[in-house]
Amino acid sequence: MRYGKYRFIASFLAIPLLLYVVFVVSPYLQAVYISLTDWRGFSPNRNFIGLANYAELLGDGRFWRSMWHNAQLLVVVPIVTLGIALFLATMTTVAGRRGSAARGGVRGSRFYQVVFFFPHVVPLVIGGVLFGFFYNPEAGLLNGLLRLVGFDWLTRAWLGDTTFALPSVMAVLIWIYVGFYYVVFSAAMKSLPTDVFEAAVLDGAGGIRTFVSITLPMITDAIKTSYIYLGILMLDCFALLQVMLPDGGPDGSTEVVAQYLYRAAFTDGRFGYASAIGVALCLVTLLLAVVVLRSGRRDRVEF
Amino acid sequence: MSIETPAPTAAPPRRQARPSDLGSDGPSAGARTLNGVSHGLLVVWAVLVTVPLLWAVLTAFKSDREIFTSPWSLPTEWHFDNFVRAWTTANIGRYFINSTIVVCVAVVLVMLLGAMVAYVLARYEFPGRNAIYYTFVAGMTFPIFLALVPLFFVVQNVGMLGTYHGLILVYTAYALPFTVFFLTSFFRTLPGALVEAAMLDGCSHAGAFFRIMLPLARPGMISVGILNFLGLWNQFLLPLVLMPDDERYVLSQGLAVLAANQGYRSDWSALFAGLVIALLPVLAVYVAFQRRIQDGLAVGAVK
C-alpha cells in the first residue's frame, strides 16, 4: 500500500511538474539571477553585482511609496469585494432556500449568476477605457448623475484628485472582481450539505444566525483562498492602472510597484534592478499567502 | 470549524419539504423585510454591472465624434461599419480561430494536469509536499514580463517558437499555479469518506481519483476551468513574445493593437466593436457552462 501510494504520487506529479519547471520555474530562476546583475535588457552585456540592487531597493523611497499604495489596495479591495460577494452569494443560494432541500435560491438567481460575472469577462484594458469615460469630469456618467440628483458639490475631477484617484481605482477593481468571487462562493455554498441548514431552521435559527454560525465557518477555506488570490492580484494591478493612470496618477498618488517595476525595466533600461523589485514583490506576496494560509489552519489531510 | 465530516449529528433530512411549506411557518416579518431589502440590493448590483457594459455595446455602434460629444445617449445612427472595420483591420476572424485552438486545448490540458497535482497535494502527506505547493503559489506572484526573455530562449531551444503546441504548453504551464492553488483548497473541502470506502473495496489510488473525486470536484473544476479559459483568452504578454508571426496572432494581440492605437489615432468605435466581437463568444461560453454548474450540483453526490 505504501509503495503504491508513492508511485501513484510520482506518476501524478511528473508531467505537470516537468512542464512547470521547464516553462515557469527555469525562466523565473534566470530572472532571479538577473536581479543580481546590472543588465540593461537589450544586449547580452551584464555584470554580476551581487546584492547591490537589493541594497538600493531598501533605500528607494519611490519603491516604498508604491508599496504603500499596494498595501492600501491589499486591505481595502479584498475586504469590500469579498464582503459584497459573500452577501450576494448568500442571498442567491443559501438564504433563499430557507431550510428546504430545494436548491433554488431567491427568484432569478440563475439570472444573477450570469449577470454578476460579466465584468470579469471584460479585458482589463477595455475596463480601464470604460471607466476612464465614467470618471470624466465633464462628460462622464458619475458627475452627470451627481448633477442630476443635485449633488453638485460632490462632483470633482476624480482621477485628477490626489485624495480620490486611488479610491476611484479601487471602486473599479471591486466592480470587476465581485462577480468572480461570487461564483466561487456560490459554488462553495452549494456544495455544503443541506442537512445542517435544515437542522438549523428546525432549531429556529434566523437567516443571519445561520450565516454566521454555519455558512461562514464552512466556507472559511474558500474565503482564505480567495483572499490570497485577490491579494496577489492587488499586489499587481498593473494592467488596469496602466490604462487608467499610466503616469502614476496625480502627484504619483496611484503608482503601484508593478508600474514602478515596468518603468525601471523599459524606460530606465534597468532590468537588473527591475528584476530585484520583482523578486521583492514575489517574496511579499508569498509571505501574504503563508500568513493567511497558516492562520487558524488545521491539517485536514487524510489517508 | 471542521468541514470534512459534515454535521454527523444533524437531524434526519426532510427531503420532501417544499419552499412553500416553509413559507408559512418560516421567516418572521422582520426577516421578510430583510429579504426584500436584500433582493433590492441584488437588483442594484445587477444594474451597476450591466449599465457600463450596455454602454460599451451601444458605443460600438456610434461614430467617434458621438462617443465623445454625447457619450451617454443612444447612437443617432447605427454604425455597423465599425464592426466591418474591426473585422477587417484587426483580422479578428483569423485571430479568433487561433485563440480558440490554443486556449481550448490548453484549458483541457491544464484542468487535467492541475487536478492531478491539486488532488495529490490536498489529500496525501509526503515529503516535499509543502515545497511543491508553495512553488506553485510563487508562480502566481512573479511578474511575467520579467521572465519573458529567458522564456523566449527556453521555448526557442525546444524548437516551439511561434507554434501552436509551443504556446499551448506555455499557456498550460502558466495556468497551472492558479489551477493548483484553487483546486487544492477545493479538494480539501470534499469529504474523504467515499474514497476510503472505495479503497476498501479494492479501488486503486488513481481509480479513486478518476472515478470518485473528479466527478465530486465537478463544480470546482468547472469554475476554475471557466476562469482559466477567460484568463488565457485575455492573455497578452505570452503570445506577444512567443507568437511573433502575425499569421498566428491570437485575438488579444489583435485587440491590443487596436487599443494601443487609441493613443495615436482615435478609432474608438472600431475598438469597441472589436471588443464586442471578442466579448460575445466568451459570454456565450460562460452562459453555456453556467448551466453545467447547476447540473453538476444536481448530481448531488456532495451531500
Next chain:
Amino acid sequence: MTRPRPGLDRRQFLQRLAAAGLLAVPGAGVLSACATGGGGPTTAAQGDVSAKNPLGVAADAGLDVVIFKGGYGDEYALFHEELYKKAYPQAQVKHSATTQIAQEMQPRFVAGNPPDVLDNSGAQKIDYATLAAEGQCADLTPLLDAPTVDDPNVKIRDILLPGVLEQGTYGGKFVMLNYVYAAFPMWYSKPLFERNGWQPPTTLDEMMALCEQIKAAGISPWAYGGTNAADYVFDLSLGMSVKQGGPDVAKKIDNLEPGAWQQDVVVAGVQAIEEMVRKGYFMPGSEGLKHTEAQTAWVQGKAAFYVSGSWLENEMKGIAPPDFTMTAAPVPVLDSGSALPVTALRTQPTEAFIVPARAKNVNGGLEYLRLMMSKEGASKFAELTASVPSVRGADAGAGATPALQSVTAALDAAGSDVFSWQVNTWYVNFYKSVLQQQLGNLLAGRIDANTFISTVQSEADKLAGDKNVPKFQR
C-alpha cells in the same frame, strides 16, 4: 558601467543551474555571450559600392523592416518597401508592424538577431538612451555622407531639417534618424477666433488680457490632459522661457547644470502658469482628463487654446467638427526684449528609425533610410499622414490640410529660429516622474511656482549625481 566581472560566481551559479537541469541551453548561450561582451565585427551583408549603390548594398540580401504602427499607420512604410524592392528586385523584404516595440524586440536584440530597420517609437518604445548606451545602433554617418537619391551632388546631411542631427546624436555618434518633423505651437480654431475678434497673442501680457476676454465670453482659455499629458504645458511655459532667454536656457537644463531651473526666465515662465491657474484660465476638471479627452473638450469649443505637437490634427481626425480649422500659432514671448523672435518655434524630430548594429543587412538598412528621404518617399509620407517629414523637398501636394498648412507656414516664418530640449528623450524617467508630475501639481493648484522650481531643481541635481543613469551633453 565597467565594473570588474566576478566571472567565477556566475560560472558556479550557472553550473549549479545546469546541474539542476534548469538552464535551457540558449539561455546559457546568452549568459556566456556576456563573457565575450557585445560589439565585435559584424558579419553583415556587403555589396560593391558604386554611384548607383553608394552604400554597398548586397543586392540579394533580405531586408527585415519593423514599423511602429501608431498614429502614422504603416501604409507609408509599405510604399518605402516597394521603393526598395524596385531598386533591389532580388531582395526579400519582410514587413512587420507592431505597437509593442520593446517587448517584441527585446529577445531579438539579446539574441543578436535584430531587424535591419526599426522604427522605435510610441509608448512602448525601447528607451533611446539605453539602446545608444548599449551600442545597439549602427553609426549612421555613412548615410549622412551618401548622396541623395534625387541629386548625386547633394548629400543626405544637407537635406535634413535643423535639429535632426542633434536629436539623433548620442555620445557623439549619429545613430537615430527621426523621420517626422514635429512642431509644438499652440492651437486654436480659426473661425472661433474670427467670430470673436480675437488675435493669437505675441507677448505674455497680451495673452493674459486675451484670456480674460475669453473667460468673459464663457469659454475656458486653456485645456490640458492632466492624468497623462500635463507636460504638454511645458511647451507654453518653457517655450516662453527659451524664446525670452535664448536656446542656452534649454541647453543648461538638458546638461543638468546646477541652477538650470532657477534661471530667471525659467522662473518667470513657471510663475506665468501659476498666475493662469490662480485666475482660472485652465478648464476646470482638466486635471482629471486624458489628453484625448481634453483635446475633445477643446474641439467641442469648451476651451480656446491647446498646446500639443503637430500630430494633433491626425489624432483628432473624425472627432473635430469639419469646420473647426485647427490653426497653429507660436507661443508668446515673456516680453518684447526677447532673445528669439516671436515667430521662433519649438521643433523636435520624432519617429526614431535605427539600423541595429548587429543587423544582418546593415547596408540595406541604411539604403532603406536613404530611400525614405528621397523626394518620392518623403512626399508620399507627407501625403499619407498629413505630417512634415524631416527632410527638405517633401510636398504633400493637394493633400495638405488646414493644420498642416498652418504648421508649414509657421515653420517658414520661424526659419532658422527653431529650438528644442532633449531632457524629455535623454532622461525619460526624470521627465515623467518629476517634471510632468510637478507640472501636474502646479496646474492643479497643489503647489506654487516656488515649490515647483525648488523641487525640480533638487531632483535634477540628484539625477546629475546618479551613476545608474547614462548622461548626455550638448
